[in-house]
Amino acid sequence: MKRRILWLLLLIQCLLLSGCWSSSAIEDLNMEVGVALDIADETEVEEKLKAAGGSYPQQHRFSCTFQFIVPQGAVGSKKEGSQSKNFYNMTETGDSVFEAVRELSLRTNRVPIGHHMKIIIIGEKLARTVTLSELTDFFSRDNDIRPSVLLLVSKGKARDVLNNALPGQTPAFVVEGIFGNQNRNSRIWQPVPLTKVLGPLHSKSSFVLQNIISSGSESKFAGVGVIKGKTGLLGGFLDESQLEGLIWLTGKGQGGFLKTKDPETGKLLNYEIKSMDSTIKANVKDGEISFEVKVESAGRFAEVFDPGGERLDEAIIRRKEKVLQDHAEGLIRGTMNQIQHELHADVAGFGTSLRIHHPAIWRKVKEDWDETFSAIPVTYKVKLNIEEYGASGTSAE
Amino acid sequence: MWSMIMRFIPSWSVLLQGGFIIGFPILLTRAMSWIRISDGRLGTRTRKASGRKGGGVPAGIQNGAEKDQTHLKNRDQGDEASDQSQAVPGMVYSGRFAEDLQLFKNISDDMADINLRELRIGSLQLRAVLFFVDGLTDKDGMDRNILKPLMNAVRPFEGMNTAPEPQALKDIIVHQIVLVSEIEYTRDPVKSLEKVLFGSVVLLVDGMAEVLILGTPKGRTRVGEEPVSEALLRGPRIGFNETLSDNTAMLRRQGQNTELAMISFTVGKRIQKELVLTYIRDIANEELVAEVKRRIRTIDVDDVQESGFVEQLIEDNFLSPFQQIQNTERPDRVMAALLEGRVAILLDGTPFVLIMPVTFGMLLQSPEDYYDRWYAGSLLRSLRFLAASLSLFAPALYISFISFHPGLIPTRLAISIISSRQGVPFPSLIEALIMEISIEILREAGLRLPKPIGPAMGIVGGLIIGQAAVEAGIVSPILVIVVAVTAISSFSVPMYSAGITMRFLRFLAMFFAATFGLYGVIMFFLLLSSHLLKLKSFGVPYLGMIAPNQIRDWKDFIIRMPLQFLRKRPALIKPKDPRRKG
Amino acid sequence: MQAKLKDRITTTEAVIINVNYVLAAGVLTLPRTAVEAAGTSDVWISVILCGLLAMVTGAVIAKLSQRFPGRTFFEYIRFIIGKPLGFLLGISVAAYFLSIASFEMRTVQEITGFYLLEGTPSWAICALFLWVALYLCLGGINAVARMCRLIIPIAWGIFLGVSLLSLEIFDLNNLRPVMAEGVGPVWRALRPTALTFTAGESLLFLVAFMDKPKKVMQVVVGGNAIAMVFYLAAVVLSIGAFSTDGVITRTWPFVDLIRSFDVSYLVFERFESLLLAIWILQIFCTFCIAYYGAALGVSQLLNIKFKHCLYGLLPLIYIVAEIPRSINGLFMMGNEIGNWALIVFGILPLPLLVVAYFRRAGA
Structure with a gap:
């Protein structure tokens, strides 16, 4: 009997000792928070390593820059006062993202984990030559990296964006955080997680990604990049005001402002958006498709300059509403011109509207929708409602 | 064709693993049944009581006829x-x-x-x-x-x-x-x-x-002081003492009731002690009373030193880590239990009275829940529930998050954990074990220390050792927080003995977590639940409250409904008279 | 001694067992399989239809079982179609339960191995799962029923919470238009949905344990309706987030749905581990019920002690679970099991009921 218990103990011990298969201590991990993908362009470090003999056969398709968090040391020893950077970037040039990640393991002992990856930034040159599905395949397949990671494009070098941050800040978090300012500025496109890209990429429809540019020391959101459905490549950009038009067109803004000049007085007029909504209606008449865009917005005066400094009565407000409406419509037209005639990409959801309301027609045109879309007439109707003018009841002189 | 079939034939390693999978539980079952058999051989648990061998014989038995005497102060x-x-x-x-x-x-x-x-x-x-x-x-x-x-x-x-x-x-x-x-x-x-x-x-x-x-006995008896192990803010400030007659009198004094039965037994082979089984005749289920009597008669030891002996000798499953009989020093608690249809055992020489059957919910309930307003009662109960689960799972979750699932932690917290753990030389299991074990030692030492030193010791241990361990880089500050929260949580369990169970199981949970991460914690939870679901206390399912047959039993589980709604006694115990009122 | 039939479960417990049996690994994959077949977003209609259909087949099985109060399918089948045929059918049903158990366990192994415990050998994951299940099942149907009941508030509460949080990335446009291509897609999606949604089989032995077998219809309707809500939620939310084109690219669409959003205002930022945790609980319940059914069948057909059957089936389940060599093999296995279920539980009970009626077998 005793022997039996001994066996049992032995068995349990074996189990306990052989355990902890997949455990890895958190402090030994390298937390990836952002990735920048660029066309192959080796960094100094890489070149030096290469010169020393660290190379392997590859076609140099692109450079992956990974942003890692540098732990700030234990709490007790923090008093040294040295404000060191709390991130560092490593670039690896290779043929695939996966290879680049694994190649990093030759350079650092820490295992990269992607659970906390926040952003993927793709450089313009790369996005124009390699399809987005190829670039994101690794990220959408991996079990660490979540589909909630946000995608951006960068006009210029994506790597530079990851270099810029105020001391003590991490670029990846800053970029992610800027998306939270959507209620302050209508020139920010909504954050696009990987989740929302999978569908369009598979169905070959066009969409836009926020563009971020870098000046060398700071980064800025500047318009959007248009990914063409058919090719899966970056087709072009919409600048800031075109993005503003796109926001008005789709009603996806959460706030922000609309600035224009009153043609009568030549003075500035600033309208703060409280809410906006847009409906795109698809009409089919005798096989001819046309769209009707109806935009509605409510808001308030943020700044009103007027020579008279008069009381903002109903008549003035109505007049200024008209001015603002015209301006918004102008923005929308500018955007439409760009996407219909320059880029040939439906990124404003016209196709969705047609699909929902006229599924039969949609089936016929969906193959070559982006081209078809370019020739479709669109009418606009913008309705602004200025609800209030804040604490000051007159315009400023 | 052959290759088609071959594809379905498992490989040798799979067969071997299958063998292992069946082998382990069989071994375990054999070991368990061996323990049970040897217990049956050595002890009297399995022996049906017949009164021989000095087993507890009811004092009232004469010529085999049993007389349920209502315990009167001046007995005949x-x-x-x-x-x-x-x-x-x-x-x-x-x-x-x-x-x-x-x-x-x-x-x-x-x-x-x-x-x-x-x-x-x-x-x-x-x-x-x-x-x-x-x-x-x-x-x-x-x-x-x-x-x-x-x-x-x-x-x-x-x-x-x-x-x-x-x-x-x-x-x-x-x-x-x-x-x-x-x-x-x-x-x-x-x-x-x-x-x-x-x-x-x-x-x-x-x-x-x-x-x-x-009869002029006047033993040195302690006055019924406030019980130390079950302090209450609101409620009677009296606890049982070491004299049986005082205790029974205390129960009598809870209120006039002619149905309160007290049946006396003598237990112990060499040193005989009086044991009183008490219940309310028109409430308690007869089968339950009979079963308790039968089990009392199986007690066969030299001396029943404390009611803990009784508890361990008559409980359903002595291999279970959970106590299946509740002990209390409070007469009001006993009375409340009796009124729910339970049965209590008083033993001479100890202030601890046993209440049975027990359900899991009772371990987390305190009489105060009923004395205070029902919002407060309900909230406190949920709090205790939370605290109990914390004290059971917190270190295990810490280990599994730190070592297996860094993705589940919010990014900023993850960064600060990584920073704070730089230079910690041990894996999280060892780290947690070091802290948990030292806390347990501290606690045990604090109990033994003379009263004036005890609290000081706790502060010294808790604060200074924790702080020093962090400074020395042996453990991370986050762990100190986890351990402290765990320790405090386990104190909020109103039953001290139940708290001990939690403390013990916590270590098991930590091992599961260290091997399988969150999956291990889930499996541990399932294992524990399976055990509790199968466990019975005097025929009453232990987890009966959590998964009740009738929803109405939930009225008095985590949420304590207003007294106006608590019209019925718990259905689980099958009382004779199910209605409390109306 | 055969399985203790003196165990009794209440009607509520029976409903809960039924729901728990139906809700399993399917929720994680159904959005993909259904959309793959249909090609449009109308699959949610198929889910509702399937739920109703399952109620009908469940009702037939219930009626059949009601004719033989206190007896399980394995006991009464021989009264309907004779001993040898009955034995064969009984064995095939028991084997079905066994393979369901294997399938569920393999799914747990795949998901856990991929999302939670990369690197842990699969046999270790399975062993723990199997041992706990064995321990529970040794407690009889009552323990299983109570376990189901215990898990419900935890699992459903978290499921609901996580589903509500996922509304953040929900886009109704992905579900529109409704029935744009007529009933064709709905019809096409019916089959894969039915494969995951076969519900009646647990009634084959549940009815025998019920304390009020008269109320079995409640069990059928209640169980299927509740399960349907969960499947519906999974399908609708997944399509709403990914769109039909995105869903078909995901191996475990529902898990990826939960992985697709971060919440910064709660204790946890991400929920997929939590979801996997509760879904493992849920699958555990399904597994235990199927395991119990298989062991009960073997025990009653071959007259072996129930507990011995539980032990004996344990390695068998593992070996069957390890037969598929890849994830595609696993999905194929799921398909085959579903087909099998469609025949045995969708079509066969009706003739059985008719035969029983004419042979005056049972009450």
Whole structure:
């Protein structure tokens, strides 16, 4: 009997000792928070390593820059006062993202984990030559990296964006955080997680990604990049005001402002958006498709300059509403011109509207929708409602 | 074709793993059943009680017939005693004073604490002697009510020159002289010795073959103080003490009820103790009472030192880490349990009363829940529930998050954890074990320390060791927080013994977490639930409250509904009268 | 001694067992399989239809079982179609339960191995799962029923919470238009949905344990309706987030749905581990019920002690679970099991009921 218990103990011990298969201590991990993908362009470090003999056969398709968090040391020893950077970037040039990640393991002992990856930034040159599905395949397949990671494009070098941050800040978090300012500025496109890209990429429809540019020391959101459905490549950009038009067109803004000049007085007029909504209606008449865009917005005066400094009565407000409406419509037209005639990409959801309301027609045109879309007439109707003018009841002189 | 079939044939390693998968549980089951069998061989758990071998025999049993006596303060001890004394032949008092005195001295040969006081009764100057034990007997009362009247007795013997007949003498003494309410008679020297040892005074009178047992015991009993282990802010400030009669009286004093049954048993083979089984006759389920009685009779040990012995000897599954019988020092708690249809066991010599059957929910309930408003009661209960789960799972979750699932932690927290853990040399399991074990040692040490030092020790241990360990880089500050929260949480469990169970299981959970991460924690939870689901306390499912047959049992589980809604007793216990009111 | 039939479960417990049996690994994959077949977003209609359909087949099985109160399918089948045929059918049903158990366990192994415990050998994951299940099942149907009941508030509460949080990335446009291509897609999606949604089989032995077998219809309707809500939620939310084109690219669409959003205002930022945790609980319940059914079948058909059957089936389940060599093999296995279920539990009970009626077998 005793022997039996001994066996049992032995068995349990074996189990306990052989355990902890997949455990890895958190402090030994390298937390990836952002990735920048660029066309192959080796960094100094890489070149030096290469010169020393660290190379392997590859076609140099692109450079992956990974942003890692540098732990700030234990709490007790923090008093040294040295404000060191709390991130560092490593670039690896290779043929695939996966290879680049694994190649990093030759350079650092820490295992990269992607659970906390926040952003993927793709450089313009790369996005124009390699399809987005190829670039994101690794990220959408991996079990660490979540589909909630946000995608951006960068006009210029994506790597530079990851270099810029105020001391003590991490670029990846800053970029992610800027998306939270959507209620302050209508020139920010909504954050696009990987989740929302999978569908369009598979169905070959066009969409836009926020563009971020870098000046060398700071980064800025500047318009959007248009990914063409058919090719899966970056087709072009919409600048800031075109993005503003796109926001008005789709009603996806959460706030922000609309600035224009009153043609009568030549003075500035600033309208703060409280809410906006847009409906795109698809009409089919005798096989001819046309769209009707109806935009509605409510808001308030943020700044009103007027020579008279008069009381903002109903008549003035109505007049200024008209001015603002015209301006918004102008923005929308500018955007439409760009996407219909320059880029040939439906990124404003016209196709969705047609699909929902006229599924039969949609089936016929969906193959070559982006081209078809370019020739479709669109009418606009913008309705602004200025609800209030804040604490000051007159315009400023 | 062949390759088609081949694809479905498992490889050798799979077969081997299959063998392992079946082998382990079989081994475990065999080991378990071996333990049970050997317990059955050694102990009396499996033996159906028949009263032999000195097992607990109900004191009220006569000729096999059981008498449920309602426990009255002045029990009919006299009848019982005389019945028994006649049953013992052989060594009896003869009525010859010197012989009898010698006889008593012989049987109490090596008991130095027995005192003798010789005296002469009244005007007749009859020789008599009082036996008593110093310290057990109320000496004041003895002097005043026994010695003085006996010595001064002149009037009862007026007109007598010689001693009257023994019967007449007895009548005179009992009816006219002694001022004591409890009197017994016996001719059995052993019995009289027993009584003396228990605090009574025995009066031996020349010429009388029967001795008088005068009940004047006054043992050193503790006053019913507030129970230490179950402090309450609101509620009666009284707890049971070590005297059985006080305790039963305390229960009686909870309120007038003629249905409160108290059945007395004697347990212990060598040192016999009185044990009282109590329940409310028109509420408690008869099967339950019968089952408890049966199990009490299976108790077969030298000495039942504390009610913990009873608890462990009659519970359903002694291999389970969970206590299946609740112990309490509070009369109000016992009464509440009795009114729910439960049964309680009181043991002489301990303030801890056992309540059975127990359900898991009871371990997290406190009488205060009912005394306070129901919002407060409900919230506190949920809080305790949370605390109990925290104390069970917090370190395990810490280990699994730190070592297996860094993705589940919010990014900023993850960064600060990484920073704080830089330089910690141990894996999280070892780190957690170091801290948990030292906390457990501290706690144990704090219990043993003299009262004035105890709290200081706790502070020294908790603060300084924690701080120093962090400074030294042995553990991370986050872990110190986790361990502290865990320790505090486990104190919020109202039942101390249940808290111990949680403490013990916590370590098991940590091992599961260290091997399988979150999956291991889930599996541990499932294992624990499976065990609890299968566990029964006197036929009542242990987790009955969590997964009740009737939703109404949930009214008094985590949420304590207003008293107005608690119209029925818990259905699980199957009380005779299911309605509390209305 | 055969399985203790003196165990009794209440009607509520029976409903809960039924729901727990139906809700399993399917929720994680159904959005993909259904959309793959249909090609449009109308699959949610198929889910509702399937739920109703399952109620009908469940009702037939219930009626059949009601004719033989206190007896399980394995006991009464021989009264309907004779001993040898009955034995064969009984064995095939028991084997079905066994393979369901294997399938569920393999799914747990795949998901855990991929998302939670990369690197832990699969046999270790399975062993722990199997041992706990064995321990529970040794407690009889009552323990299983109570376990289901215990898990419900935890699992459903978290499921609901996580589903609500996922509304953040929900886009109704992905579900529109409704029935744009007529009933064709709905019809096409019916089959894969039915494969995961076969519900009646647990009634084959559940009815025998019920204390009020008269109320079995409640069990059928209640069980299927509740399960349907969960499947519906999974399908609708997944399509709403990924769109039909995105869903078909995901191996475990529902898990990826939960992985697709971060919440910064709660204790946890991400929920997929939590979801996997509760879904493992849920699958554990399904596994135990199927395991119990298989062991009960073997025990009653071959007259072996129930507990011995539990032990004996344990390695068998593991070996069957390890037969698929890849994830595609696993999905194929799921398909085959579903087909099998469609025949045995969708079609066969009706003739059985008719035969029983004419042969006057049972009450």
